[in-house]
Amino acid sequence: MPVTEVTTDAEALTMTLTAEFPAPIERLWEVFTDPRQLERFWGPPGYPATFTSFDLTVGGRARYHMTSPQGEKYHATWEFLELDGPRSFTVLDSFADEDGKVNEELPTSRMTLVFEPTATGSRLESVTRFTSAEALEQVVAMGMIEGTTMAMDQLGRVLEGLRAYAQGKGTQTEILDDTHVRITRLIEGPIDLVWRAHHEPELLKKWMLGPDGWSLVECEVASEVGAKYRYVWEPGEGVEGERFGFDGEALLIEPPRRAVTTEHMTGTDYPGTLNDLNLEEEDGATLITLFIEYPDKETRDIVLATGMTEGMESSYARLEGVLAAV
Template identity: 65%
Template sequence: MPVTAVTTDAEALTMTLVGDFPAPKERLWRAFTDPRQLERFWGPPGYPAAFTRFDFAVGESAHYVMTSPQGERFGGRWEFVDIDPQSAFEVTDAFADESGAPIEGMPVSRMTFTFEATPSGSRVTSVTRFDSAEALEQIVAMGAVEGSTLAFNQLDAVLQDLREYARGKGTRTEILDDQHVRITRLIDGPADAVWRAHTDPALVRRWLFGPDGWRMTDCEIDLRPGGAYRYGWAPEAGTEGEAFGFDGETLVVEPGRRWVTTEHMIGTDYPPTTNDLSLYDEDGATLLTLLIEYPDAATRDMVLATGMTDGMEAGYARLENEVLAG
């Protein structure tokens, strides 16, 4: 994993994160100073950041909002204190409201990002300094160590060309923790077309039916927050298996970019999952990321054991070859 160390020092009132990457220092610097690249990893999985302002100059500021899978919004504000081009920059970091104004009573810290070349690529060291032990403890209790680690570990996909990053890997499933699984697949087509293929029922029916021998019997989609959807499948004649389906509701929708839903297996009392679909477009290719939150590790393992990844790969291949190609 890219993050090699995360440490806290109660005496120095600091939290330090170190990450090593197989990319030149200049490339790593761009990832942290270009807001469109920064928002791809500034925020752990499920809490992507959107920068509404980024004036990279001493005395100026940056504002961002992270949106949870349930639609909760958490804002932040940076004030740029010092910039050493290609080598380091320092900011004050504060919790902020939707307008970017700091929230009174919440901790304010100072972060320094330092970039250096290494024999295998480059390293970023992030040191966050707090005003008090109470502020450090509060931030750690809010999950800063775990969240920062998960966030920085998303940088690999940012630093590489998408096609190079995904070449030959197909559909990949990563277990992030007991409840979260991340599925990624490079789709050979632009994000707007991939979005339509996921949200237009007529197109969905052409590819979302898993292995050969199955057909989609139901496809109803309401993209509005709170809107319901329903999918159903049945085996063709000669194929073993029983009909099944899923239903749920839309929690968050950012057209062309992100769609978060609940998912429940129809006819069962299984607890629902939360499915967070996001799309990132680069040079005509789209990185599809699906973050699934399960109620517990046992449910996660039961679902993965069904061969879900193979079924999804069959669908995505069909999406590329039969829907987008046409």
Template identity: 60%
Template sequence: MPVTDIATDTENLTMTVTAEFDAPIERLWEVYSDPRQLERFWGPPSWPATFRSWHHSVGGRAHYSMTGPRGEKSHGYWEFLSIEQPYRFSVLDGFTDEHGEPSSTLPSMRMDFVFESSGEGTRMVNTTVFDSLVALEQVIAMGVIEGTRQAMSQIDAVLRDLREYAQGKGTRVELLDDTHVRITRLVEGPRELVWRAHTEPDLIRQWMLGPDGWEMTECEVGLAAGDRYRTSWAPVGDTEGEPFGFEGETLLVDAPRRAVQLERMQGTDGPDVLNDLNLYEEDGATLVTVLMEFPDRETRDAILGTGMADGMEASYQRLESAVLAGQPS
């Protein structure tokens, strides 16, 4: 994880984030000055950002929105105060309403970004200056420290070529904290086809089977927020195991980029697990990212202990070989 330190200073009303990157200073500057790259890591994993406007000049403004897993919206802006490419820039960062008007109840703050070459990489020091102790404490209470750590944990995938970052590494599981797990898998195929493979029952039945020896017996998809869905599996032939399945509710759909579902094991009272699917395409390959949110650490460990990651890897291999290879592009 790039972040090496986050320090708050209640006397000087600052929060300072220090991070180290395995990339030259010019590359780091690129990701902070290109809204399409910036939005891939500016929001925490469960609150991805979308920049709706971008005027990268002193006095210019950028407006962005972050969308939560249940469709919640948070809006903000940057006003560029200074730009010294590729070494530093400063912005006034604040909250807005849905129309872009600055909030009268939430604080604004100055953020200074400084980039320094460090060996073969780059060190970033981001200092946020608040107007008052109340504003500093208000932002901390909103979860900015943990949110910053989680947001910055996504930047390595942005700094590197997507295939260099993920190709050949299979299904990767990252424990973000006690209740959040990020699963990533690079799939050789365009995003539109990968999205169809996740949302069309005829295609889902061909690949989402886990290890060999299982078949999908139910596949009811939810294609809009509020829809219910249900999937079931059963062993075939001499395969050992008991039939099982999941059911739940679709919370958010942003085709072909994102789908969020709340699911539980069929026939139980829970616990509910939130699955946040995101698809990002680069040069004909798609990075599949699933952010899982568990109610507690015990549930997280129990579900991961079922061999879920191995089953997902078998399914992704089948997706590439049996489904995407046979679909028109």
């Protein structure tokens, strides 16, 4: 993980994050000052950022929002105070409303990002200064340390490029905390086609099968927010196992990049999950990132122990074959 340290200083009213990256400072400057690259990592898992304006000049402003799995938007603004590319920049970071007006009821802070060369790449030091100890305590209680750390941990794949980050690694499962898991898989194919393969029944039935010998026999897709879906699998002749299914509701649909659904095993009282599907394309390949939120650590561990990752890899391998034939 690139983040090496996060500290707070109640006397200096600061929060300081340090991270190391195998890239030159010029590359770090580029990703932090290009809104299309910045929004690929700035929001923590489950709360991706969208920059709607970005005036990279002293006195200029940037506006962005983070979208929760339920579709709620949390708005913020940057005012650029100092620019010294590619070494550093300073912004006034404020919470805002949907029109970009600063929310005076929440803390405004001064954030300075400094990029320094190292023997293996570069070091990022982010120092955020607050106006009071109460303001510092407030943002820490809101999860700023955890959110910023997870956001910075996503920067590596942007710096590397998707192929270097994920190609040849198959389906990867990462435990983020007691209730959250991130699953990634690079698929050869454009994002629009990968989106279709996740939302068109005739394509889903060709690849979302799990282990060999199983079939997706019922496939009702949720095509809009609030709609219900239902999938049912059954084993073929000579294959061990019992028919089972999942159902749920679409909470957020943003084609072709994001879909959030609930998931529950049909006919059981097992706790459900929240599944946050994100697609990202680069150089003709699409990275599938699935964030799963479990109700508790016990449920998380039970599900992971079922061989879920291996079953998903079998399906994703089929998906590449399906896309090549479309």
